[in-house]
Amino acid sequence: QSALTQPASVSGSPGQSITISCTGTSSDVGVYNYVSWYQQHPGKAPKVMIYEVSNRPSGVPERFSGSKSGNTASLTISGLQAEDEADYYCSSYTRSSTLVVFGGGTKLTVL
Amino acid sequence: QVQLVQSGSELKKPGASVKVSCKASGYTFTSYVMNWVRQAPGQGLEWMGWINTNTGNPTYAQGFTGRFVFSLDTSVSTAYLQISSLKAEDTAVYYCARDPLPYYYNSNAYYFDYWGQGTLVTVSS
16 A cells, blocks of 8 residues: 555546646645656656656656645646656655655556 | 666576666766665555665665665666565566755755666566
8 A cells, every 4th residue: 555645547638637636644745845746658767757746857848737735746737648648656755764655656548 | 968777687586686786877976865666567666765875875665674785886886776585575676766966965855857777676486
């Protein structure tokens, strides 16, 4: 059981917007802005898409955005494209001895 | 350009040991913490811990103490993950991943900007 809770799957059609949630606790997402999101295509290494809740690394399309409210962080992808189909993982710093926790991952299907 | 290149796939028997390498290039190796992340087949990501490449001091996540050892060879800009007394449940892809905050900030960014390509370790009799 992962420390952060994500929906197992989400789907959307090209051009639409989707949001993936990531629910933590007052020991991680709720109190720290060290929330990041990773995209992973099959057989590939993860790639950071968002860091510190809402910052996009250079080269990541503006279609990807992040936010946080209380204990839940969210990744929104607008203008869905076929290449966005992948697994997405959230991560957060936590005050527990684990230090860094991941969500269980969300499979995004572009219909 | 920053690159992390890991060693190739390994097939080991239960009880054996394995050492995975992660060779860094394109930046000053000793300036950035190196993390290790595990992904079991069909499963999610699991943070294993990190090693301070400036001091050599490792930090292990819960569940990764005892049989797991992080080490360095700074002369060749390489980080290592050694797993001893291998079990079938250690079968996974192991990634090295860099924290982007330089050590002199005396903190971590707690996200990973560059990843190795992953090393599949299979434990089977």
